[in-house]
Amino acid sequence: QCARTALPALEEPAKLDALLADWPADRTLFFADEEGGKPAARAFAASSGPAALLTGPEGGFDAAERETIRALAQAVPISLGPRILRGETATLAATALWMAVAGDWRD
Numbered sequence: 756q757c758a759r760t761a762l763p764a765l766e767e768p769a770k771l772d773a774l775l776a777d778w779p780a781d782r783t784l785f786f787a788d789e790e791g792g793k794p795a796a797r798a799f800a801a802s803s804g805p806a807a808l809l810t811g812p813e814g815g816f817d818a819a820e821r822e823t824i825r826a827l828a829q830a831v832p833i834s835l836g837p838r839i840l841r842g843e844t845a846t847l848a849a850t851a852l853w854m855a856v857a858g859d860w861r862d
Contacts, residue, residue, distance in 0.1 A: 763850060771820055775827050782806060784830045785853075787845050789815045792832030795849060799856040802831070808853065810845040 778784060783806035785798060792798070809824070816824065824830050835848055854860045 771823065775823060778827060778829060779805070780829065782829060784809055784824070784827060785833050785849070786816075786824050786830055787811065787835050787849055788821060788824075788832040789839070790821065792834045795833040795835055795852050796856050798831050798833045799853050802857065808846070808849050810842060810849060813842050 781804065783802055783804065785795070785802075785806060786792075786809040787795075789811070811820075825832065833849075835845055835852075840848060
């Protein structure tokens with residue numbers, strides 16, 4: 756119906772430490788940090804190459820998780836704005852914004 760031939764990859768749940776330990780050196784990890792980061796649209800527009808989105812669980816990342824993610828050289832903390840979003844809503848909002856800025860919805 757939409758003629759799209761590829762969908763974003765959705766991976767099985769993984770422990771955060773395992774995910775980060777195996778993170779490819781050439782792949783940006785945008786992570787929605789409710790405590791702040793670069794506005795998502797600006798971060799997406801400035802990026803090129805392979806990337807992925809990481810959104811947190813209900814209640815957000817705890818301090819130790821946030822510190823672990825920020826320690827990853829490829830991590831780019833992003834803000835999805837001032838509103839608190841549910842976990843599943845944040846994922847959809849971030850993906851739609853990414854598509855609008857850097858994907859199929861660009862002019």
